[in-house]
């Protein structure tokens with residue numbers, strides 16, 4: 001059944017074995033790590049097993065990737081006589097068409113179907129050649145929807161990758177909601193206006209390019225502009241935010257308090273931002289102080305900034321040094 005786009009929580013796809021379903025070739029599940037589990041609080045998780053989805057059943061003969069790097073096939077390990085490549089790739093389209101609310105996907109480390117990267121590749125004689133592949137289903141997901149944020153359970157152990165994935169998934173969800181409600185040039189400019197400081201924290205060059213792109217909004221058809229915009233926008237959020245780039249944004253935001261917050265309190269805020277810049281305290285500390293000041297001296301523009309809360313605080317992604 002096709003879903004509607006009305007949702008309260010963003011939806012992530014997840015490999016069914018990671019979601020506790022006994023769908024691996026040997027009838028086992030795979031334990032999700034604590035970081036994957038924690039995402040269940042902030043997202044609705046929808047599980048898919050591509051190998052089950054194409055009718056391989058369980059238990060089933062295991063498969064692996066075989067052949068040259070630019071033309072691997074997913075073959076059964078034992079005989080190399082059964083080829084599942086095209087069916088697994090086609091299943092990506094089935095998933096995306098059946099779940100239009102998906103705004104990210106948690107893949108499964110090392111899987112020839114669902115691995116994000118470094119999946120093993122074998123020669124036709126069965127010897128391992130390299131670990132340089134993306135799983136067949138995972139690669140097709142990226143081709144069918146290049147904007148969809150992808151990570152695997154192993155990579156989500158990295159705090160920076162985890163934060164980037166969650167940020168992009170929430171932003172993509174926001175974008176899908178905007179498009180579902182009907183896009184206009186005015187709404188597109190309003191969307192970017194809310195994301196300016198978040199984009200600045202990830203990539204100053206993209207922040208400037210997106211600003212220029214929208215300054216000329218009337219000069220090209222809206223659909224064309226929106227397509228260009230969202231590619232650059234999602235690419236910008238895929239860049240890692242750094243201590244330096246976050247510090248830059250924090251000082252920009254602090255600048256809005258010049259007229260409303262007394263000098264000694266602004267000095268205390270500056271000291272906290274400096275402590276953050278030196279890596280001594282987590283981002284949440286100066287940010288909490290900023291929020292406190294903006295609660296006392298509201299500013300509608302800053303209130304609208306996604307940078308202040310790009311995802312639920314409970315995920316604690318800004319609490320790490």
Ligand code: SF4
Nearest residue numbers: 015016017049111114
């Ligand atoms: S890795 Fe993918 S194909 Fe394999 S069992 Fe898990 S969900 Fe199914």
